[in-house]
Amino acid sequence: MHDNPSIFWENVRKEIKSQNTTQEWVAKNSGISFNTLQGWISKGIYPRVNEAIRIAVSLNTSVEYLACGAVQNNKKPIEIICQNIPVIQEHLESIKQAVKTLQ
Numbered sequence: 001m002h003d004n005p006s007i008f009w010e011n012v013r014k015e016i017k018s019q020n021t022t023q024e025w026v027a028k029n030s031g032i033s034f035n036t037l038q039g040w041i042s043k044g045i046y047p048r049v050n051e052a053i054r055i056a057v058s059l060n061t062s063v064e065y066l067a068c069g070a071v072q073n074n075k076k077p078i079e080i081i082c083q084n085i086p087v088i089q090e091h092l093e094s095i096k097q098a099v100k101t102l103q
Contacts, residue, residue, distance in 0.1 A: 005046045011066045012041075015059040029058035 016026060023041070027034040032051055040047055047055065049063075056063045 005044045007069060008046060008052070008067050009041045009044065011069055012055060012059070015061055015066075019059065026055060026058050030054040 012026070016023060023037060024034050027037040030037075030051065031054060032047075039045070046052070052063045052066065056066055059066075
């Protein structure tokens with residue numbers, strides 16, 4: 001992560017604003033108490049990695065973006081998954097066929 005936790009929290013604020021949501025919503029959807037989230041923000045403390053991941057997932061973005069403001073590609077995780085659904089379905093079909101032959 002970047003050396004400056006305020007960048008992380010500034011990017012969280014940007015995402016909250018762009019998604020027209022609240023810190024309370026992020027806390028609830030991340031499974032983090034609102035008071036804890038507010039404390040981290042006000043003290044400029046990074047969350048633990050697992051908590052940063054939960055915050056990023058709740059905002060449908062990456063920890064990389066929140067921590068650095070950088071994104072390897074402009075697509076959010078949900079967009080990437082949706083684009084790959086046909087490939088995922090093909091793999092699932094292959095797995096189903098393999099399981100049938102083993103039974």
